[in-house]
Amino acid sequence: MTTTLQRPLFARTGSLGPLSGSIIPAELGKFYAYSPVFTDSKPLYALMDCKANKARTLAHASELGQEVHLHFGFDGVTSARVSSIKAAQTAGLLGHTGTEFDDIWVAPAPTAIEDFYVLCARRDSAKLSDICKLACRERAVSMRVVPGDVVAVMTSAGKYGLFLIKEQSPMSVSVDACHVLLP
Numbered sequence: 001m002t003t004t005l006q007r008p009l010f011a012r013t014g015s016l017g018p019l020s021g022s023i024i025p026a027e028l029g030k031f032y033a034y035s036p037v038f039t040d041s042k043p044l045y046a047l048m049d050c051k052a053n054k055a056r057t058l059a060h061a062s063e064l065g066q067e068v069h070l071h072f073g074f075d076g077v078t079s080a081r082v083s084s085i086k087a088a089q090t091a092g093l094l095g096h097t098g099t100e101f102d103d104i105w106v107a108p109a110p111t112a113i114e115d116f117y118v119l120c121a122r123r124d125s126a127k128l129s130d131i132c133k134l135a136c137r138e139r140a141v142s143m144r145v146v147p148g149d150v151v152a153v154m155t156s157a158g159k160y161g162l163f164l165i166k167e168q169s170p171m172s173v174s175v176d177a178c179h180v181l182l183p
Contacts, residue, residue, distance in 0.1 A: 023067055024052035026159065026181040031123040033178040038072040040171040044085070045070035047159050047179045054177075061085070062097045069104045069155060074171050082106055082151060083142035103156035105136040106143055111150045116164055116176075125160075125180040132160040145173070158182050 025048060026032065032050050042055040046068045061068055071088035073081040084104035088094055109131055111119070119127055135152035145151060145165045153161040161179030168174070 020052050022052060023064060024049040025067060026179065028181050028183065029125070031125055031128075031178065031180045033120045033123070033176075035166075035174065035176050037172055037174045040074050043072045043074075044068050045072065045082075047153070047155070047161055047181075058094055061089075061094045062099045065099050066102050066157065068101065069153065069159070070106070072173055074173075076170060079144045079146050080165075080168060080173050081142060082145050087141040105139050105141060105154045107135040107138065107140050107152050108143070109135050109150040109152040109162055111152075111162065113148065113150060113164060116150050116162055119162070120176070120178045123178075125182065128162060128178065128180055129160040129182055131162065153179070 027049065034050055034054065036054040038045060038055050042057050044056040044058065044061060044064070046052070046054055046056055046064055048054065048067055056064060056068065068085050071083050071085060071093055073083065073093065075081065084106065085101045086103065089097060089101065111131055132152040132154040136154040143151070147165050147168050149165045151163050153163070159179055159181050161177060163175040163177035166174045166176055
């Protein structure tokens with residue numbers, strides 16, 4: 001069974017050209033909006049430049065280092081779990097990496113779906129960072145997600161992001177997302 005929210009605002013990641021498997025860090029001050037799909041085989045979420053593939057395999061964790069941020073875990077039709085990369089490492093989900101990762105926090109965003117899309121369309125970096133700072137103030141590192149959830153992400157390196165769970169199946173989630181790297 002697949003649960004879907006219909007919001008065809010963003011082009012599917014990669015639909016406008018091939019994505020690179022290279023590590024292409026986000027540029028300071030540049031606002032990114034995109035729509036990746038995370039699966040059981042590509043559960044890692046890297047907040048990088050839009051030319052880079054955001055969904056990565058577990059084998060890429062060490063190579064990505066500070067550029068990998070989240071891990072999606074799938075345990076059934078009704079929900080998935082998103083965790084910081086450090087929480088995934090502590091839980092043994094990455095295998096042995098020997099890599100030092102950034103601190104990442106996640107939380108439900110105090111933002112309606114329509115407001116999320118307006119923020120993305122306006123590319124409002126200041127509002128994005130304000131929402132993330134407010135939502136992530138308790139420093140949670142893991143949460144369950146279902147379609148319709150808007151999730152805030154904040155990193156110790158100055159990345160701020162929001163993503164909307166659009167569609168979920170037992171082994172994948174499709175999201176609309178935005179992020180920015182600020183000084």
